[in-house]
Amino acid sequence: MQKLLWKPSEEVKNSCRMADFMRFVNRRCGKDFHEYKELYQWSVEDIPAFWDALWHYFDVVASRPYDTVVDDLSRFPGAKWFVGAKMNYAENILRFCKAGDPAPAITFRGEDFMRRVISRGELLDQVERLATAFRAEGLKPGDAVAGYLPNLPETIIAMLAAAAVGAVWCSCATDIGANAAVDRLGQTSPKILVTTDGYRYKGKTFSSLENVKEMAGRIPSLQRILVVHYAGEPAVSDIPNAVMFEDYLAPSAEGFRYEQVDASHPLFVMFSSGTTGKPKCMVQSHAGILANQLKELTLHCNIQAGSKLLYITTCSWMMWNWQAAALGAGSELVLYDGNPSYPDDATIWKVLEEEKVTDFGLSASYIHMLIAHGFSPKEHADLSALKAISQTGSALSDEGWDFVYREIKEDYHFNSIAGGTDINGCFGIGNMMIPVYSGELAAFGLGEKVECYDDAGRPIRDREGELVCEKPIPSMPLYFWNDPTGERYFNAYFGVYPGVWRHGDYVIVHGNTGGLTFCGRSDSVLKPSGVRIGTAEIYNIVNSLPEVEDSLAVGQNYHGDQRIILFVKCQPGYSLDDALVKKIKTALRTKASPRHVPAVTLETPEIPVTLNGKKVEGAVTNILNGRPVGNRDALGNPESLDFYEACLASLKE
Numbered sequence: 224m225q226k227l228l229w230k231p232s233e234e235v236k237n238s239c240r241m242a243d244f245m246r247f248v249n250r251r252c253g254k255d256f257h258e259y260k261e262l263y264q265w266s267v268e269d270i271p272a273f274w275d276a277l278w279h280y281f282d283v284v285a286s287r288p289y290d291t292v293v294d295d296l297s298r299f300p301g302a303k304w305f306v307g308a309k310m311n312y313a314e315n316i317l318r319f320c321k322a323g324d325p326a327p328a329i330t331f332r333g334e335d336f337m338r339r340v341i342s343r344g345e346l347l348d349q350v351e352r353l354a355t356a357f358r359a360e361g362l363k364p365g366d367a368v369a370g371y372l373p374n375l376p377e378t379i380i381a382m383l384a385a386a387a388v389g390a391v392w393c394s395c396a397t398d399i400g401a402n403a404a405v406d407r408l409g410q411t412s413p414k415i416l417v418t419t420d421g422y423r424y425k426g427k428t429f430s431s432l433e434n435v436k437e438m439a440g441r442i443p444s445l446q447r448i449l450v451v452h453y454a455g456e457p458a459v460s461d462i463p464n465a466v467m468f469e470d471y472l473a474p475s476a477e478g479f480r481y482e483q484v485d486a487s488h489p490l491f492v493m494f495s496s497g498t499t500g501k502p503k504c505m506v507q508s509h510a511g512i513l514a515n516q517l518k519e520l521t522l523h524c525n526i527q528a529g530s531k532l533l534y535i536t537t538c539s540w541m542m543w544n545w546q547a548a549a550l551g552a553g554s555e556l557v558l559y560d561g562n563p564s565y566p567d568d569a570t571i572w573k574v575l576e577e578e579k580v581t582d583f584g585l586s587a588s589y590i591h592m593l594i595a596h597g598f599s600p601k602e603h604a605d606l607s608a609l610k611a612i613s614q615t616g617s618a619l620s621d622e623g624w625d626f627v628y629r630e631i632k633e634d635y636h637f638n639s640i641a642g643g644t645d646i647n648g649c650f651g652i653g654n655m656m657i658p659v660y661s662g663e664l665a666a667f668g669l670g671e672k673v674e675c676y677d678d679a680g681r682p683i684r685d686r687e688g689e690l691v692c693e694k695p696i697p698s699m700p701l702y703f704w705n706d707p708t709g710e711r712y713f714n715a716y717f718g719v720y721p722g723v724w725r726h727g728d729y730v731i732v733h734g735n736t737g738g739l740t741f742c743g744r745s746d747s748v749l750k751p752s753g754v755r756i757g758t759a760e761i762y763n764i765v766n767s768l769p770e771v772e773d774s775l776a777v778g779q780n781y782h783g784d785q786r787i788i789l790f791v792k793c794q795p796g797y798s799l800d801d802a803l804v805k806k807i808k809t810a811l812r813t814k815a816s817p818r819h820v821p822a823v824t825l826e827t828p829e830i831p832v833t834l835n836g837k838k839v840e841g842a843v844t845n846i847l848n849g850r851p852v853g854n855r856d857a858l859g860n861p862e863s864l865d866f867y868e869a870c871l872a873s874l875k876e
Contacts, residue, residue, distance in 0.1 A: 225735075247276065299717075312513050330557045341376050351476035353473070368413055368414070371408065372394065373397055373453065490508055494644070518669060520545070534583075540753075582610060586615065587784060590627065591784055615639070664738055684732050689729065691723050772793060787819075808821075
């Protein structure tokens, strides 16, 4: 039996937003639900009724109501949601902001050097003035706006302004090099790029302008570049069509109207890891994202008016998009940019104390770092305002589960969540009506018919299998950008179990509690510290070095996190000495990001390949994580795996 860590009191259980929604469903739909498992079962048995109830519970702002909740659940992929509705994501997110309202909407903290507060009235004004300027620029619904930015208030403002005029938003953080940024943002042919002159990390200032200049030369669609002054020198004269952000805003947004778009109109382009080439561009909709994120933030995380949410994230990660939607739940956002442990591990916890943060988001790797440092948050900060922590990014170790209640607080809701960029949300999540058990995500998300399959596609319990979703949900991608036949989209999720979404994670669903445990990726996506990295990004840099013939990057589960192991096959006449290892690490750090740098680099005599010459990552990943290798006959050189099996013992240390 799993260890019980937290159980809601009857008062908490009955007063949380999930219980309030349950009472709403009982009244609206003539039900008599008392427990979450009853509500969940109904939500996946009568899917249209559930999403209809959710829409009305949140009183979604729409200029035209929908005719049909979902046209055909058997079309998977391809189901259309909230058919006929006209609405706008930004208008709904900003519904708690009124002109002149002095209440804080966003508080920004930049490491140890900056604090800013943006009121609700100021947020509304800046979004509408920027959106007005976008329209004057000629931006039309469906055009793309790209962000290359730190976690700033202006990043939120730019995203909402783009949505307000029906444009499509995509983003990545400034700690990603120009090549990786162009591989992502350039695919959408953005007309406008919003960026910054620099950013701060561990007390040091880094300029962004050289990267921006390179990006401007490589993305021919750009007609305007907006530069937010943050941590660099605001010198934009040598960047074509560049202007400072504050100078670009329209003088007034009087009479502004939000573009009313179809519920299925594109809102975000989210990027895959780029495992097999350039990252795939996943297009997600206004209504789908709004409905799913309000469900998760409000019902599953209990975020609402009076909440203050701070998530350690960057705009390269879907958790940035997720946290932004908290504004639409009535919450205040506390944005933090920089290293949460600079100048010491107490830094972010003091921010929680000073800003009276109620809801905090972090990764498993951050918790494991605190454990390694012997740091106890409760000994360094007053966390009396803190009501909940959401944890994602990778699986949390048993030691981590003990730590969060022993060293942070005893009585609060620790909500381990997991899903993906693909759905901009969670398949596994908790809520304040149900207990927290060590090692488990407490439940499946409402409206998501999630299962665990064995290799034959049969549901299983209490043993490891593939995480799948048997029915559509609104936030799944509409399509992939530049995928006219839908072949890449289909192959990404539906090529293994016909008509069923295969997510790419190994999980265990526990029969006694209904919770689930994530065991690791079942594909070749790397996730060190919870950040998705494509192996192609590593290969493009490493394989360009003259000493390197080929390379193979895989993820190994290690001390509660995942680390990157890089195998290098050298050109004849070269060997992997200390100088070459240093050269490889420097190249990855400067041309991609510090997260791309492998934890271990080893020389290999041969890279395993398929019969048609494609390198095989999955087999080596399985070996290094102690899992069996499947069909070796599919390899052109199956004997190459002997080397990697011999490496396993040393890599366990």
